[in-house]
Amino acid sequence: MPHDYDENHVHNLLPAEPALRVKALETILLEKGLLDQQAVDAIIDEYEHRIGPHIGAKIVARAWNDLVFKSMLLEDAETVLREEGHAGRQGEHVVVVENTNTVHNLVVCTLCSCYPWPLLGVPPAWYKSDAYRSRAVSEPRAVLSEFGIDIPKSRSVRVWDSTAEIRYLVLPIQPKESIGLPAPELAKWVTRNSMIGTGLPQRPKDDQ
């Protein structure tokens, strides 16, 4: 239709309604001197380009290779992460929970989407969905099986509900085939989902 052509090509494309509302909100905050656009851009850049699951993977790989580091991490992750420079936002009060032959840990936030940002970045969409939020608690084994993990009956499943005060990171079981590898190689085995509990470490794709 000529009208559509006009809207899309002669004039600027109208952003979606919520995008316009966010723009309006930013305009008001800027006018009131409550917002520094450069600081906002820096936050976006940080979470888009610098912070992500590769950081958590490095920590897990080190724990697999270094038993002293591992016990310190399980004992007092907050101090260890602060010393490693990973305290950042939502990094306060991180607790690391270890998967063993008797326990599989699963992390959720039933209230909103609390998550250890400095170690894993921004949570994936499914972590923020109602389906995951409610079912991870009511039927964790069914949820795990949909993620492709079947936990034997002999192993209990423990669900950790994150809050603004405490956030969890799962220390997965190290795959036998990866034992002896140097930490930088090991880190490639650690998937994001394995640190949430909805996945297991995997042989890196370039190694298959």
Place this chain on the structure above:
Amino acid sequence: MNQLDHFSGEETHKPFDEPWHAELFAVTVHLSERNLFSWAEWTDAIGEQISKVKLIRPIDGSNDYYNVWLHALIELISTKGITDAEAILELQNRWADAYRNTPHGKPVKL
């Protein structure tokens, strides 16, 4: 149908699906860091909003979630007396007009 089927095996780290999700996320973090509200106040606000909406329908983790987030943020800063939904709507309409009336390729300004 399994509600989580489409998530299985998904391992790509894509922080934000849309630019406005990123803007909204960063604005919220920024306002909290400027002490306009504490992070606990924020999680309470969004938690309350999620609880209300999920009584009516399940929330997906993308556009839907950030729409709920936006609503919660506007309510929270309204209770702080910073602005209100009406003022935001008025400005939103002005931005929409500006987009409609600005020739393609020219920067959109109010």
